[in-house]
Structures are given as structure tokens and as C-alpha cells.
Amino acid sequence: MTAPPGHGGIQAEPFFLDGAPGRRFCLYHPPAGRCRGAVLYVHPFAEEMNRARRMAALQARALAAQGYGVLQIDLYGCGDSGGDFGDARWEIWKDDLARAAAWLDARLGQPLTLWGLRLGALLALDFARDRVAPHAVLLWQPVTKGSAGLTQFLRLRMAGDLLGEGAAPAGTNALRAALQAGETLEIAGYDLAPALAAALDALPPLEALAPPCPVHWFEALGSVGQALPAGAARIAAAWRERGVDLALHALPCPPFWTTPEIAVDQGWLDATCAALGKAGDVH
Numbered sequence: 001m002t003a004p005p006g007h008g009g010i011q012a013e014p015f016f017l018d019g020a021p022g023r024r025f026c027l028y029h030p031p032a033g034r035c036r037g038a039v040l041y042v043h044p045f046a047e048e049m050n051r052a053r054r055m056a057a058l059q060a061r062a063l064a065a066q067g068y069g070v071l072q073i074d075l076y077g078c079g080d081s082g083g084d085f086g087d088a089r090w091e092i093w094k095d096d097l098a099r100a101a102a103w104l105d106a107r108l109g110q111p112l113t114l115w116g117l118r119l120g121a122l123l124a125l126d127f128a129r130d131r132v133a134p135h136a137v138l139l140w141q142p143v144t145k146g147s148a149g150l151t152q153f154l155r156l157r158m159a160g161d162l163l164g165e166g167a168a169p170a171g172t173n174a175l176r177a178a179l180q181a182g183e184t185l186e187i188a189g190y191d192l193a194p195a196l197a198a199a200l201d202a203l204p205p206l207e208a209l210a211p212p213c214p215v216h217w218f219e220a221l222g223s224v225g226q227a228l229p230a231g232a233a234r235i236a237a238a239w240r241e242r243g244v245d246l247a248l249h250a251l252p253c254p255p256f257w258t259t260p261e262i263a264v265d266q267g268w269l270d271a272t273c274a275a276l277g278k279a280g281d282v283h
Contacts, residue, residue, distance in 0.1 A: 022081065037110045038111070213245070
């Protein structure tokens, strides 16, 4: 793996972290020079994880070059970790993050920044709610409600049915009913278990997950000058009213978590590096 300029040629360290059940694949990016903090990356859901790998890797290297120790972990049933996606559960994923955070603490002994993308941002905030007190949070295009994220995923099943042969596709309500009846659904190559779907539907909305630490929220726009989505603006206003130290970064950027081709946006990477730098050194 080639390090970015200024990283001194330091290589990322792959390893497996013991979990329950199985092991979790991790990639650790050591900090260049004096350590300024620890960062734990929480990847997005299903295929969005694979689509975003390039941007996540570039960002991890860039943050390491700035002096942050960055840990990327494949959650249970995802990527190169143990288990199948159909066996994944929300609480298991939170346990995975707890083990990863403990590993970073033992390795670096530095305050923790959580960095989550899409549904991973919601998972990071839910994890922060009852498992850890982060020093800061980086949100990349957060899903604002678990039920909305589930609906979006179920629509992939509908789209697949439309392209196939046979009966008309079931709507999201019918698919939810099937899940509630205990049926595992195959969606875009992923088996979605009823328990995981129920956990997503039961999650509190983003408004209720405001963390008591500085937050940098990054929202991708289609073009320069485009208005912030109404939902994001509403939640940001509600958080600020509650006293959250929130910086909202609206940037023109392709939706790299969904584009079929690998998409990279240097401006997005640079803005994230600058934001974490503004969060302040830990010493």
C-alpha cells in the first residue's frame, strides 16, 4: 500500500481482531510523527461499504499522515470478517466497535474520534450513546433514520424484481411484513435477517442521537450553491438548539458510496482533514 506524501512510507497494518463469534478483519494506519488522536472508521451498509472503500482508504491514509492513528474494521458478516451478512446483528456490530475502540485505546491511549459513513454514521452515534464518550465525531452523509435506510435497501429488492421475470414486485410494506413474519430476504446479493431489519426500524432518529462532543457533518451536494437537503438542515438546527458544537460542511461531491465506478473527490478528503485538525490536538 502506497502512503500519501508526507507519511514517511509508513505501511498500514492488516490484522484480525478476536470477536464473538469469529474474527474481524482490521486495517490500522499508524500516525506519522507525534500522535494527535485515534480515529475509528464505521463503514456503511451492504454494497455501499464496497463502493466507498477507495474514499475510506484515501481518507484513512491522509488522516494518518496528519498524525492520527486510524483503524478500519470490517464488522461481523461484512468484508473480510467472519460470518455471513445474514448473521449480522446491530448489537454484534456495536460489540465490534467496542472491541475496536478498546484496541485503539490500548495501542495509542488517545481520545477517540468516531468517523461514520451513511448507516455507519447512525451506528457510530448509537454506539456513542451508550458505549463510549468520543472526543469528536465525523459524519459522512449520515442516514437520518434507520427505518429510512431500511426502506432504501428494500427498494433495491423491488428494483431487482422489476428487472426480473414473473409477478409484479412487492412493495416495501409487503417486504416489511415478510420480515416481521420471520422471513429472511435476499436483496442485491445480501441476506437481510428479520432481527437486523427490526433493529433498523427501532432506531431513534438522528435528532435523538446528538452526541455531547464536537461534530463535523459532511453532506454531499450535486453542484456548487445547491441548497442543503431540508432534513439535514432541520436536524442541524435542532442539534444546535440543544447546544451541540456542530460544523456542517456542504460540498459538491459525487455519491461515491453508490456510484458503479470508483469515485474520488479530493475536496471532500481535504475538508475532512481540515475539520479534524480544527477539532484540536489532544495535548
